[in-house]
Amino acid sequence: MDFGFSEEQNLLREQVRRFMADELPSSTVRALALGEDPERRAALWQQAADLGWLALIVPERFGGVGLKWIDLAVVLEECGRALCPLPVLSAAQAAAAIARCGNEDQRRAWLARIASGEAVFGIGLYDEPNWIDPQGVRLAGGELLTGTKPFVQDGIPSTHLLVATRTGDALALAIVATAEVEVTAQPAVDGTKPTAKAVLDAVRPLDTLPISSADLDFLTDCGAVAVTLEAIGAAEAVLELTSEYAKTRIQFDNPIGKYQGVKHRLADMFVDIESFKSLAYYAAWAVDDAVDELPRAASLAKAYASDAFARIGIDGVGLHGAIGYTAEYDAQLYLKRSKWVRSAFGDADFHYRRIAAMG
Amino acid sequence: MDFDYTPSEQAFRNEVREFLAENLPPPKERGRGFLAGWLSKVRAKGWVGFSWPKEYGGGEGSLTEQAILKEEMALHRAPPLGTSFMGLAWVGPGIMQYGTDEQKQRFIPDILDSKVNWCTGYSEPNHGSDLAAIETKAERIGDHYVVNGQKIWTTGAPWADWIILLTRTQFDVERKHDGITCLLVPMDAPGVEVRPIENMAGERNFAEVFFTDVQVPVENRLGEEGKGWQVTISALANERSSIGEVTQMFARLDSLKALVKATRRQGRPAAEDPAVQRRIGEFEAKIAAMKYNGLRYLTKQLRGEPLSSETSVNKLHRASLEIEMADFAVELTGMAGVQLGGDDAADGGSWARSSLGWPGVVIGGGTPNIQRNIIAERILGLPKD
Ligand SMILES: Cc1cc2nc3c(=O)[nH]c(=O)nc-3n(C[C@H](O)[C@H](O)[C@H](O)COP(=O)(O)OP(=O)(O)OC[C@H]3O[C@@H](n4cnc5c(N)ncnc54)[C@H](O)[C@@H]3O)c2cc1C
Numbered sequence A: 001m002d003f004g005f006s007e008e009q010n011l012l013r014e015q016v017r018r019f020m021a022d023e024l025p026s027s028t029v030r031a032l033a034l035g036e037d038p039e040r041r042a043a044l045w046q047q048a049a050d051l052g053w054l055a056l057i058v059p060e061r062f063g064g065v066g067l068k069w070i071d072l073a074v075v076l077e078e079c080g081r082a083l084c085p086l087p088v089l090s091a092a093q094a095a096a097a098i099a100r101c102g103n104e105d106q107r108r109a110w111l112a113r114i115a116s117g118e119a120v121f122g123i124g125l126y127d128e129p130n131w132i133d134p135q136g137v138r139l140a141g142g143e144l145l146t147g148t149k150p151f152v153q154d155g156i157p158s159t160h161l162l163v164a165t166r167t168g169d170a171l172a173l174a175i176v177a178t179a180e181v182e183v184t185a186q187p188a189v190d191g192t193k194p195t196a197k198a199v200l201d202a203v204r205p206l207d208t209l210p211i212s213s214a215d216l217d218f219l220t221d222c223g224a225v226a227v228t229l230e231a232i233g234a235a236e237a238v239l240e241l242t243s244e245y246a247k248t249r250i251q252f253d254n255p256i257g258k259y260q261g262v263k264h265r266l267a268d269m270f271v272d273i274e275s276f277k278s279l280a281y282y283a284a285w286a287v288d289d290a291v292d293e294l295p296r297a298a299s300l301a302k303a304y305a306s307d308a309f310a311r312i313g314i315d316g317v318g319l320h321g322a323i324g325y326t327a328e329y330d331a332q333l334y335l336k337r338s339k340w341v342r343s344a345f346g347d348a349d350f351h352y353r354r355i356a357a358m359g
Numbered sequence B: 001m002d003f004d005y006t007p008s009e010q011a012f013r014n015e016v017r018e019f020l021a022e023n024l025p026p027p028k029e030r031g032r033g034f035l036a037g038w039l040s041k042v043r044a045k046g047w048v049g050f051s052w053p054k055e056y057g058g059g060e061g062s063l064t065e066q067a068i069l070k071e072e073m074a075l076h077r078a079p080p081l082g083t084s085f086m087g088l089a090w091v092g093p094g095i096m097q098y099g100t101d102e103q104k105q106r107f108i109p110d111i112l113d114s115k116v117n118w119c120t121g122y123s124e125p126n127h128g129s130d131l132a133a134i135e136t137k138a139e140r141i142g143d144h145y146v147v148n149g150q151k152i153w154t155t156g157a158p159w160a161d162w163i164i165l166l167t168r169t170q171f172d173v174e175r176k177h178d179g180i181t182c183l184l185v186p187m188d189a190p191g192v193e194v195r196p197i198e199n200m201a202g203e204r205n206f207a208e209v210f211f212t213d214v215q216v217p218v219e220n221r222l223g224e225e226g227k228g229w230q231v232t233i234s235a236l237a238n239e240r241s242s243i244g245e246v247t248q249m250f251a252r253l254d255s256l257k258a259l260v261k262a263t264r265r266q267g268r269p270a271a272e273d274p275a276v277q278r279r280i281g282e283f284e285a286k287i288a289a290m291k292y293n294g295l296r297y298l299t300k301q302l303r304g305e306p307l308s309s310e311t312s313v314n315k316l317h318r319a320s321l322e323i324e325m326a327d328f329a330v331e332l333t334g335m336a337g338v339q340l341g342g343d344d345a346a347d348g349g350s351w352a353r354s355s356l357g358w359p360g361v362v363i364g365g366g367t368p369n370i371q372r373n374i375i376a377e378r379i380l381g382l383p384k385d
Helices: A007-023 A026-033 A038-050 A069-083 A088-101 A106-115 A213-248 A262-290 A292-318 A323-327 A331-343 A346-359 B007-023 B033-046 B065-073 B086-097 B101-112 B228-237 B242-263 B274-302 B312-331 B346-353 B368-379
Strands: A123-124 A144-153 A160-167 A170-177 A183-184 A197-202 A207-211 B118-121 B139-142 B144-155 B161-166 B181-186 B192-197 B206-217
Touching: A007 A069, A026 A038, A026 A331, A038 B206, A069 A088, A069 A213, A069 A262, A088 A106, A088 A123, A088 A160, A088 A197, A088 A207, A088 A213, A106 A207, A123 A197, A144 A160, A144 B274, A160 A197, A160 B346, A170 B101, A213 A262, A213 A292, A213 A331, A262 B274, A262 B312, A262 B368, A292 A331, A292 A346, A292 B274, A323 A331, A346 B274, B007 B033, B007 B065, B065 B274, B086 B101, B086 B118, B086 B161, B086 B181, B086 B228, B118 B144, B139 B161, B139 B206, B144 B181, B144 B192, B144 B368, B161 B228, B181 B206, B181 B228, B242 B274, B242 B312, B242 B346, B274 B312, B312 B346, B312 B368
Parallel strands: A123 A160, B118 B161
Antiparallel strands: A123 A144, A144 A197, A160 A170, A170 A207, A183 A197, B139 B144, B144 B206, B161 B181, B192 B206
16 A cells, blocks of 8 residues: 655656746746747747656557656646646647557557657547537537537647547547647637637548547546646645745734634645645546546546635635735736636536436 | 555455454344453454554554554444543553553553543643643642642543543743643542533533542653643544544445435435535545545655644544534435434434534544644644734
């Protein structure tokens, strides 16, 4: 019995954290979120690839490192802490999709390119804003794809899109070249999680992977787990920022952290973060080692985190007073992330109902 | 990360399961003589005081084996392993850590054999959360301490044989945590008077305990004079593994789910009500979080890393679940929910009784506000209030 990270995993965490501190301070995060400095973004992406983060869960025989989601968990958590705008999460999800649902040729064609950072994937599964279900997939499948994918995560900038399609009841994932699609960035609350609308006009997929609804569930679960892992880091960053502020901001002759209205709220944040962290680690472990338990584990983690982090995002701003509301101060960046996290791959309402349906 | 158990741990789990299959009949078939037989059998197994050294009659189980034992016992809804809950939970561990050899030989076997019941005399009328401010006075006169003062909320005092008592031997101290001395006192000592207090559920489990010129021999002091606070703190820290508790909480959640399935509200199945589904899901998420938090903290202990005050996290969850699950069940079942018994009471009135029973968990072991202070001050480093 060992529910903790190994020395290698701790080293990986340190490596990612140091990289984020050196290369992605909030000034850089902000610039990239605004779409500025594409060269810098490309260089950072290459560095991330060179450090092996994009190859982590890719099997060795396809040019990957052959590790598990629980290793990836460390990277995602640190990406979340830095609000890293690079599409590490989408790369992982694309790799998981192709490894699970692709045939041997397709795996050979794509996995190494994801691992090397050459293929940068945007992902569009559901076309309804809040319907996580095969029926929420609207784009018609076929040899040529025509239609709209309204919510493509990390669609810009990308080289390829992985989009879910439906033909009758049959589902598939199509890989298309972004260059052949009309993608437009959609303004959204959290610039570090860019969403694009993709319009396809008789686009021929480079590859098509037939999937079952269980596969679609699996990819959704992976998404929910990944988002929650990122939320751990982001929420811990809010807690740290706010705790430090509470120790130094003096009002009524005392640091505000002495007042229980402040300190108890911070304690509750700690309780919640510890808790959805434990749930998310277990779910990440389940992806590879107990996949039967994944749906429940993913839903418990995402449900808890969705509500808890939303509250943490709000209180991270509120507990600072007016300075928290300023554009210059970082607290607001996490609030924005918490809005995105709440809906991505199902909110608490969706996941709690799903758990109820499991009995 | 690895949730597998070693072959020897797995073998231990199987041993516990086989033992339970043989020796634990379903609750309804447990007759009059059952408990005495049960206690002597688990004792013979070495499972009472399982964490203590064999030298003193304990079982010397590893941390993981202790967790397995607790989990299996809770899973099979087994009765406790001894009649003195506090003796096993913190008096025994306290004696093991701070006691003299004579004290260990004198007190430990009786705790293990369920011969002696202990109670805990910490809280006083004027000092509850602020425990370190206690003022029950113990004055050293020759080879005795003479104790005067009052304790309150002492659970089990009406039938306990012994009390672990926090007293103050020194009043002019700079820090209130100094000058406290821990004494082990027989409840039948002259000058000890117990007055039971009735709680809101109608039970008389706790009491006021008065001490008037009670003579306590110096050899009954646990730890050094003036160092009683450390004894208390580390003894209470023994109360930290939540594995058994979590298993019980999952069992209660199952009962609650069954109740939801059996309940109609406004003529419709309650199970289809999204608001109901959400509450149940929230309970499950908290209990599952307690489980995996507990396993993370156990891992830390297994690796020899210090546990700080993380256990307050699960205490806070436990407190809110204790209140809210019962409150939810009572509301869910309408007028049948508020009945304590009778044919129509939901689940025989068990949730209604729980709705009157939470203070033991929520207030007894340090209130939620105090747990939040602990987290804020010791983990987040915020100023003390
Ligand atoms: C069922 C039950 C069994 C018990 N058994 C025992 C026993 O066997 N032995 C024993 O010694 N004691 C026992 N206790 C007593 C228990 O330890 C105390 O009740 C507890 O420590 C709280 O103290 P208090 O009741 O004096 O409340 P107080 O300390 O007076 O607290 C009253 C309220 O003020 C709040 N409060 C206090 N200080 C602060 C602060 N700094 N910040 C914010 N809020 C604060 C508390 O949270 C609480 O809501 C038992 C209690 C119960 C309910």
